[in-house]
Amino acid sequence: MAPENATAPTRPLVEIRDLSKRFGEIAAVDRVDLEVYPGELFAILGGSGSGKTTLLRLLAGFETPSAGRIVIDGADMTAVPPYRRPVNMMFQSYALFPHMTVAENVAYGLKKERLARAEIEERVGKMLKLVRLSELAGRKPAKLSGGESQRVALARALVKRPKLLLLDEPLAALDKKLREHTQFELMNLQYELGITFIVVTHDQDEAMTLSNRIAVMNAGRFEQIGTPGEVYEYPANRFVADFVGNINLLEVKVLEVGSGRVRVHCEAAGTALTVRGDAPPAGPRHWLAIRPEKIFIGKKRPADEGRAVLAGTVLDLGYFGNRSLYRVRLESGAVISVSATNRQRRAQHMMEWDDEVYLSWDEDSALVLSE
Amino acid sequence: MNRDTPAPVSGDGRRRWLRRALALPYLWLLVFFLAPFAIVLKISLADPVVGLPPYTALIEWTESGLAQIDATLDNYLFLFQDRFYGIIYLSSVRTALIGTLLCLLIGYPMAYFIARQRPGVRFLLLLAVIVPFWISFLLRVYAWIGLLNSRGIINEALLALGLIDAPLRLLYNDFAVYIGIVYSYLPFMVLPLYANLERMDLDLDDAAADLGARRWQVFVDVTVPLSLPGIVAGCLLVFIPAIGEFIIPALLGGSDTLMIGRVLWDEFFINRDWPVASAVSVVLLAILVLPMMWFQRMQARQAEGGQ
Numbered sequence: 001m002a003p004e005n006a007t008a009p010t011r012p013l014v015e016i017r018d019l020s021k022r023f024g025e026i027a028a029v030d031r032v033d034l035e036v037y038p039g040e041l042f043a044i045l046g047g048s049g050s051g052k053t054t055l056l057r058l059l060a061g062f063e064t065p066s067a068g069r070i071v072i073d074g075a076d077m078t079a080v081p082p083y084r085r086p087v088n089m090m091f092q093s094y095a096l097f098p099h100m101t102v103a104e105n106v107a108y109g110l111k112k113e114r115l116a117r118a119e120i121e122e123r124v125g126k127m128l129k130l131v132r133l134s135e136l137a138g139r140k141p142a143k144l145s146g147g148e149s150q151r152v153a154l155a156r157a158l159v160k161r162p163k164l165l166l167l168d169e170p171l172a173a174l175d176k177k178l179r180e181h182t183q184f185e186l187m188n189l190q191y192e193l194g195i196t197f198i199v200v201t202h203d204q205d206e207a208m209t210l211s212n213r214i215a216v217m218n219a220g221r222f223e224q225i226g227t228p229g230e231v232y233e234y235p236a237n238r239f240v241a242d243f244v245g246n247i248n249l250l251e252v253k254v255l256e257v258g259s260g261r262v263r264v265h266c267e268a269a270g271t272a273l274t275v276r277g278d279a280p281p282a283g284p285r286h287w288l289a290i291r292p293e294k295i296f297i298g299k300k301r302p303a304d305e306g307r308a309v310l311a312g313t314v315l316d317l318g319y320f321g322n323r324s325l326y327r328v329r330l331e332s333g334a335v336i337s338v339s340a341t342n343r344q345r346r347a348q349h350m351m352e353w354d355d356e357v358y359l360s361w362d363e364d365s366a367l368v369l370s371e
Numbered sequence: 372m373n374r375d376t377p378a379p380v381s382g383d384g385r386r387r388w389l390r391r392a393l394a395l396p397y398l399w400l401l402v403f404f405l406a407p408f409a410i411v412l413k414i415s416l417a418d419p420v421v422g423l424p425p426y427t428a429l430i431e432w433t434e435s436g437l438a439q440i441d442a443t444l445d446n447y448l449f450l451f452q453d454r455f456y457g458i459i460y461l462s463s464v465r466t467a468l469i470g471t472l473l474c475l476l477i478g479y480p481m482a483y484f485i486a487r488q489r490p491g492v493r494f495l496l497l498l499a500v501i502v503p504f505w506i507s508f509l510l511r512v513y514a515w516i517g518l519l520n521s522r523g524i525i526n527e528a529l530l531a532l533g534l535i536d537a538p539l540r541l542l543y544n545d546f547a548v549y550i551g552i553v554y555s556y557l558p559f560m561v562l563p564l565y566a567n568l569e570r571m572d573l574d575l576d577d578a579a580a581d582l583g584a585r586r587w588q589v590f591v592d593v594t595v596p597l598s599l600p601g602i603v604a605g606c607l608l609v610f611i612p613a614i615g616e617f618i619i620p621a622l623l624g625g626s627d628t629l630m631i632g633r634v635l636w637d638e639f640f641i642n643r644d645w646p647v648a649s650a651v652s653v654v655l656l657a658i659l660v661l662p663m664m665w666f667q668r669m670q671a672r673q674a675e676g677g678q
Contacts, residue, residue, distance in 0.1 A: 062577050082580040095578035099596045108592070112583030160582065 011074065013038045013196050014059070014164060019068030020220075021054050028054040030220035031068070036164075036213075041190050041197045043207035045244070046217035052200045055217070056166050059198065060089045073163050083112070088157035089166040092173065094149045096141035102152050103128065103137040109160045127159040130189070147178050154186075158193065167199045171206055183210055204244050208232065216240045237281070238369045241289045248295075248336045249287045252368065254280060262368050264288060268334035273308045276363045283370025292339035294365040297326055297351065302360045309360045312336070314351050326351065328359055408656070415649035416442040426645050446650035456634070456651070460658065463631040466545070467614035470552035471560075474609045475602065477553060478560030482601075483594075485561075486568035497565065500558050512551055512622050519547055519623070543625040551619035552609075559608035567601025568594075603666055611659055631655055 012035035021029040028051045036042045046052040057063045059070060061082035070077045077085055088109070096105050103124055110120045128134045131151040141149060150173070157165055170186065171179045187210060190197050201207050207214050208228040215225045216239075223243075224236035235241035238249065252264035255272060257279045265272050266288055273288065280286055296302065302309060315335060316327040319342075326338040336359060342350075351357055417426040431439045450456045485496045503511060518524050519541040526538040541547060571594070579589040595602075617632030624630070631651065638648035 057577075060577070060581055062580070081585075082577070083583045083585055087581075089578075089581045091574050091578060093572065093574050095572065095574035097575060097578070097593060108579070108584075109582030112588065156578075156582065 010037055012036060013040075013073055014198070015069075015071040016059075017069040017071070019055075019058065019070065020066045021051075021058055021063055022066045027051075027066075027220050029058065029065075032220070032222060034215065034222070034225070036196060036198060038196055039194055040213060041187065041199070041211045043199045043201060043211035043214045044217055045201055045204060045207040045214050047202055047243070050217045051220040052202075052217045053168060054220075056089070056168055056198070056200045059164070060087055060166055061085050086163040087166060088160050088162040088164075090153045090157050090168065090170055092169040094141075094153035094173070096144075096149060096152055096156070098141050101138050101140055102133060102144070105141065105152055106156045106159050109156060113160075123159055127155045130158075131155045146174055147182065150174060150182065154189070158189070158195070162195060164196050164198065167197060169201055169203075170199060172201070172203070179206075186210065208244075214244075216243060218243070234367070235289065235369065238287055238289070238371055241287075241367070241369055246292055246337060246339075248290050248292065249369075250290075250334060250336075252286050252288045254286055254368065261363075264368060268330060268332045269308075269310050270330070270332050271310075273366075274363050275366045275368050277367060280368035281370045285371060287369050288366055289369050290336075290361055290366040292325070292337040293341075294361050295336070295338045296360045297328070297338045297340050297357055298360075299351065299355065299357055301358045306363050307360045308363060308366065309358055310336075311356070311358055314353055314355045314357055317351065317353065324350070326357075328357060411649045411652055414645050415446055415653050416444070417646045418443060418445070419644045419646050424645070425643050446646045447654070449647060450650055450654060459629045459631055459634050460654070462629040463614050463655075464658065466548060466552070466620075466628075466630060467610050467616075470549055470556070470613045471606050471610045473549060473553045474557055474560040475606060478557055478564060478605060479602070481557075482561045482564035482568050485565055486571070493569070497562075500561050504558065508555065509618060512555065512618055515547070515551060515554065515623060516542060519550070542623065545624070545628055547623035547625075548620050548628055548630075551623045552613050552616065555619065556609040556613060559612075560605040563604040563608065564598065564601040567598045567604075571597055600670070603669055607662060607666055610662065614659065615655060 014034070014036040016032055016034040019029055019032045019034075020027055030051070032055065044052045044055060054063060058065055059072075061077070061080060065078060068078075072086060077087075097108065100108065106127055107120050107124045110123060115123075125134070128137055131154060133148065133151055133155065136144065136148060141152065144152065150170070154170075167186075171182055174182055183206065186197075197211075199207070199210060201210075211228065213225065213227055214231050216223045216231060218239055224231055224240045226234070226236075231240060231244055235244060235247075241247045242249065250266050250268045252266045252273070255263040255265055257263075260276060260278070262275045262277060262280060263272060264275065264286065275288065301311075310330055312328040312330045314326055315329045318325040321342070323339055323341050326340065328336050328338060330336065338359060413429050414426050417429060419425055420427055427441060429440065429442060431441055433439050481500070485493055485500075488496060516523070520526065521538040521540065521542070523541070525541060526535075529535045530538065575593050575597070576589050579593045580586070584592060615632050615635075616630060617636055620628045620630040620633055621636075624633075635648055635651050635655075638644050638651060642648075
């Protein structure tokens with residue numbers, strides 16, 4: 001799958017082939033393949049223990065793979081120590097050297113390259129200006145705020161002009177307001193400098209907004225690799241659907257498949273439903289998946305044409321101003337979440353507790369997934 | 372105020388309790404350090420006499436009710452005039468410095484190694500460092516005589532292996548004193564270093580490697596500077612007791628091993644010249660105050676740097 005912003009047919013900057021890392025019996029990374037293209041902002045999304053941090057540490061060279069290969073910019077890096085890789089990393093803890101000033105922290109990597117002093121000073125000065133830290137050049141890390149520390153860590157890695165920058169939960173340590181701001185700053189920097197970013201995160205919002213491609217990782221393997229849109233709208237399986245965003249999952253039996261339609265029987269809905277789409281992957285169990293915001297809710301029964309329609313009662317509702325969240329109980333007892341935009345101000349359209357309502361969705365909107 | 376509930380203590384009350392709690396260690400220092408030191412200082416300003424106590428009184432009450440202070444700096448002048456004492460002080464400082472350096476060279480890798488182990492292994496290794504403390508210091512030093520003797524275990528083993536023809540002279544020289552110092556004081560070096568290295572953020576090592584530092588550069592640029600407080604604490608903990616050490620040079624040293632502890636002993640118990648002995652220990656204290664002041668300044672600077 002080619003990235004959106006790649007120019008011409010390019011060879012991947014990072015190629016991971018059949019990569020594994022075992023700690024004793026446990027495979028933290030389990031036979032993973034991946035290509036990341038130059039200029040991409042690639043996110044690895046996974047929960048704790050998914051192996052995402054191990055994968056990042058393998059790329060940086062802090063861990064040696066048990067099997068497989070890592071190629072960066074055409075050169076085999078599998079056995080190359082971290083200090084010789086064209087890769088730099090921004091640590092979740094930032095890992096700033098506490099005994100060095102901001103400027104000394106940023107200059108450290110260049111000093112190890114044995115560059116001339118004038119060049120080091122020039123590059124450090126430019127980099128500090130870029131991340132708006134020039135005034136703090138003489139400060140020690142202990143006297144910096146969270147956002148400032150984050151920018152020093154970023155500057156320290158970027159000043160080395162790496163081909164690939166690895167970011168381990170870059171925004172996790174920042175408070176919510178700063179996080180949004182920093183996120184856009186990161187994206188701008190990446191665009192300006194043209195450096196390929198690989199971001200590891202457990203935060204799906206971060207992955208969705210920050211990156212142009214996402215790999216969803218679980219138990220040491222990739223469940224799906226795709227653009228944020230693909231991963232959200234066309235999750236490859238039940239895990240991805242559940243992990244990325246909110247989704248209603250109803251177990252179904254596949255009745256028939258053909259001509260871009262899948263006919264399923266849904267026990268919870270008490271009826272057969274049609275889903276437009278290709279044949280679902282084989283598996284012992286199947287689920288119908290529908291996002292809460294793709295469901296219409298109303299008191300009047302809508303037309304059946306091309307739509308799935310179910311009846312239920314409002315179990316619970318939450319008002320968020322711009323939207324309302326409903327939990328609707330079907331006759332079978334199954335509960336479905338619905339997110340509705342509050343387009344109108346008038347209250348008579350709002351549903352109340354215990355109201356009889358109809359749920360409906362376009363046959364295009366649902367998916368049939370397997371495990 | 373209800374003393375059973377500690378939470379709602381007023382600011383004043385809390386401060387009063389804090390003051391009382393802080394007063395305790397100061398009281399301890401006053402009774403067990405400052406008071407004895409004052410006595411030693413007093414004796415060092417007196418003249419020796421034959422009698423009990425074997426020195427003149429500092430303050431004498433005349434018949435008219437006036438206090439007459441009878442102090443003399445003769446003992447200190449004597450120390451500075453007699454080259455013997457200068458040589459011994461220097462030799463003590465040298466012995467303690469070399470012993471401290473040896474402890475650092477051996478203790479640092481040990482502490483580093485222990486700090487990088489899994490927690491369970493760490494505990495066992497630390498235990499191994501501490502366990503010898505459960506045996507009397509005197510016995511442990513004495514045991515080295517059995518090891519280093521010309522008919523001792525080491526010589527017998529080397530002879531049996533045919534590595535040497537005649538027993539090596541391992542005992543009653545400076546070499547044996549260094550062995551004694553390193554053996555006795557190594558834990559004082561290892562423990563503060565371990566405490567420092569154990570809480571060091573390992574991400575810093577990775578970060579340095581990531582920025583282009585080889586392993587030895589990571590060690591020199593990051594590990595050593597950040598463990599400086601541990602190094603200083605360990606060195607002081609070894610240097611201070613080592614400089615005044617008496618048992619080790621007395622048991623393991625030769626007749627040419629000059630250390631101030633032995634001189635002190637001789638002045639007190641053989642010459643029975645308490646004033647000179649007291650002056651010797653006051654000067655020793657003055658020598659020790661210098662590195663401690665340096666340590667204080669180091670710590671203040673560290674705190675200022677926010678580390």
